[in-house]
Amino acid sequence: MNENRTLIIGAGGVASVIAHKCCQNPEVFPDIMVASRTKSKCDLLKSAIKSRIETKTKSSTARVDADNTEELISLIKDYKPAIVINAALPYQDLTVMDACLETGVNYLDTANYEPPETAKFEYKWQWAYRERFEKAGITAVLGCGFDPGVTGVFSAYAQKRHFDEINYIDILDANAGDHGYAFATNFNPEINIREITSNGRYFEDGKFIETKPMEIKRVYNFPEIGEKDMYLLYHEELESLALNIKGVKRIRFFMTFSQNYLTHLKVLENVGMTSIKPVDFEGKKIIPLQFLKAVLPDPASLGPRTKGRTNIGCIYQGVKDGKPKNYYIYNTCVHEECYAEVGSQAISYTTGVPAMLGAMMVLTGKWRKAGVYNVEEFDPDPFMDALNKWGLPWKECFEPELVE
Numbered sequence: 001m002n003e004n005r006t007l008i009i010g011a012g013g014v015a016s017v018i019a020h021k022c023c024q025n026p027e028v029f030p031d032i033m034v035a036s037r038t039k040s041k042c043d044l045l046k047s048a049i050k051s052r053i054e055t056k057t058k059s060s061t062a063r064v065d066a067d068n069t070e071e072l073i074s075l076i077k078d079y080k081p082a083i084v085i086n087a088a089l090p091y092q093d094l095t096v097m098d099a100c101l102e103t104g105v106n107y108l109d110t111a112n113y114e115p116p117e118t119a120k121f122e123y124k125w126q127w128a129y130r131e132r133f134e135k136a137g138i139t140a141v142l143g144c145g146f147d148p149g150v151t152g153v154f155s156a157y158a159q160k161r162h163f164d165e166i167n168y169i170d171i172l173d174a175n176a177g178d179h180g181y182a183f184a185t186n187f188n189p190e191i192n193i194r195e196i197t198s199n200g201r202y203f204e205d206g207k208f209i210e211t212k213p214m215e216i217k218r219v220y221n222f223p224e225i226g227e228k229d230m231y232l233l234y235h236e237e238l239e240s241l242a243l244n245i246k247g248v249k250r251i252r253f254f255m256t257f258s259q260n261y262l263t264h265l266k267v268l269e270n271v272g273m274t275s276i277k278p279v280d281f282e283g284k285k286i287i288p289l290q291f292l293k294a295v296l297p298d299p300a301s302l303g304p305r306t307k308g309r310t311n312i313g314c315i316y317q318g319v320k321d322g323k324p325k326n327y328y329i330y331n332t333c334v335h336e337e338c339y340a341e342v343g344s345q346a347i348s349y350t351t352g353v354p355a356m357l358g359a360m361m362v363l364t365g366k367w368r369k370a371g372v373y374n375v376e377e378f379d380p381d382p383f384m385d386a387l388n389k390w391g392l393p394w395k396e397c398f399e400p401e402l403v404e
Ligand SMILES: NC(=O)c1ccc[n+]([C@@H]2O[C@H](COP(=O)([O-])OP(=O)(O)OC[C@H]3O[C@@H](n4cnc5c(N)ncnc54)[C@H](OP(=O)(O)O)[C@@H]3O)[C@@H](O)[C@H]2O)c1
Pocket: 009, 010, 011, 012, 013, 014, 015, 035, 036, 037, 038, 041, 064, 065, 066, 067, 087, 088, 089, 090, 092, 110, 111, 143, 144, 145, 146, 147, 148, 149, 186, 187, 188, 189, 191, 299, 300, 347, 350, 351
């Protein structure tokens, strides 16, 4: 493997931000390759970067079907990267991990594996690779976007710097952006709609408690955004944080949705358009949700239209030096500023920047240990510094409004 080389799989909204940010950081990323199913998209991305950034990073493109392990192995053997960043879809996590194992190359992704035929994500499939990655002496970093990702790093940082014991964690994800469409999703529509139409779930007293989709609603007054309706969802970092933050009693995840978004979603659900069960259409089997994805706006196209701000962060309640303590840490991001910098809206930006930073942590040896890890298992300090330097500065509040 060549320590100078990074292979990015995928050429969508998130991959585009990762590639832009790598090119802003040529000391760590002197050579990148973007490889995806549709090579023309990789080439377009390469020319978009060239028109935006003057960089010493050398970039190339390739076509690869990441569902096919053999194709991946052959590409990795040709290019010889030190790390592969999977910015395609969660369905490809395992094939990319298999290819990394076979070739002895480090791995990073932003979303945990889920089988295409069941809308159920869990870490068990990827945690099953722990011993093999350890034996091969390579690192796999799981879930290194914003949530999961920065939310895990924030948790490790809160644990290290602010608490003797964390009892409650609330992760709050607010998007006050407006793209002007009646309905669109901010990242891959298929993955997004599968996530939010599933049952909600939260962790309490050692077990997970299931709710109906969007059953639990709260209103929260977000710094720099204002009051928003938010709904409890299950999110993958709950599974790893419940294991890695010792003594935690409750972890919940809330995301904001407008009434307009929920009404559209309800109608689509009621008429069967969000189903992942194949149906017969003109002699072919089609999956309604995949057809819906084809007619919805491409998330990568929302960049120039989206205005407003995101706020994603975590509220911790716990104990420090025998006294109760509360701590809120968050980042706010402005859609228009992200677009001006890298040609993407803030959802892709807040995912792509941490993925670049995670790869930087591995390549510079700060997060290099053999095995498969979630981000909160690494030292948060260098990553926290890097967030401030590379576009996602964080803010702290010691008397936050708490979520009921
Ligand atoms: N952790 C977080 O905070 C967070 C937040 C948002 C998103 N995410 C994750 O980020 C990932 C990317 O999201 P996105 O919005 O960038 O999605 P996207 O715009 O739909 O892009 C997905 C890309 O993957 C490519 N791809 C799909 N299947 C492939 C295959 N078999 N082989 C090679 N390439 C393939 C697609 O190629 P084609 O164009 O040819 O289809 C496309 O370029 C998703 O896994 C999502 O869950 C994480």
